Amino acid sequence: MQCICIFALILCLSITCGLGDESIAEVKNADPACPGCEFNLNPNKPLYREMARNALRIYLRRVGIHQLHRVLQVERVTEQVVNGITTRINFSAAPSICLPNGGVQTVYWFNVLECYSETLEQSWLNKTDTKVSCTKLILN
Numbered sequence: 300m301q302c303i304c305i306f307a308l309i310l311c312l313s314i315t316c317g318l319g320d321e322s323i324a325e326v327k328n329a330d331p332a333c334p335g336c337e338f339n340l341n342p343n344k345p346l347y348r349e350m351a352r353n354a355l356r357i358y359l360r361r362v363g364i365h366q367l368h369r370v371l372q373v374e375r376v377t378e379q380v381v382n383g384i385t386t387r388i389n390f391s392a393a394p395s396i397c398l399p400n401g402g403v404q405t406v407y408w409f410n411v412l413e414c415y416s417e418t419l420e421q422s423w424l425n426k427t428d429t430k431v432s433c434t435k436l437i438l439n
Contacts, residue, residue, distance in 0.1 A: 337379040337387070347376045351390040354416035354431040369395045369403055371411070383421035390414050391436070411436040 340347070351370045359368060375389040392412045395405045414433040420426075 335379065335381050337377045340376040340378055342373040342376045342388075344376075347373050347386075347388055350386060350418060351388050351392075351414070351416065354388065354418070354429055355390075355392050355414065355433075357429055358414065358431045358433050366394050367397065367403070368392050368412070369405060371405065383419050383426075386418045386420070388414075388416045388418075390416070392433070409437055 348370060351373050355368055355370060359365075369392060371391045371393055373388060373390045375387075377387045379385045379387075392414055393405045393408060394410050395403045398404055412433040413436050414431060416429060416431040418427060418429045
């Protein structure tokens, strides 16, 4: 009887905790025989575009570029649970200009950057560390 109650409680908690959180479902879909392995995530999620924007800001600040850039596409996202959650993102970005109507237009297609970012989040330490590198897609 106690085993049934404990099993029911665990089942209830796992269902309740998983509602509305797709990342938990993705982690559950990872290969359980491979703890610590890297697995692919949906690159179309707004969270990963925002992480790419943040990484791009870090890169531009580090190399001293002050021109507006925008993330064009998040191409690939992977995560790995090792000493925290490491999220790796491949994305492209390009210099852009502001339009009078408040929009942004990418006009410098010959300066497209291919970027790779790696963010380590250790929530129990309240620590996030992002490393990013970018290279020009077309060298002029």
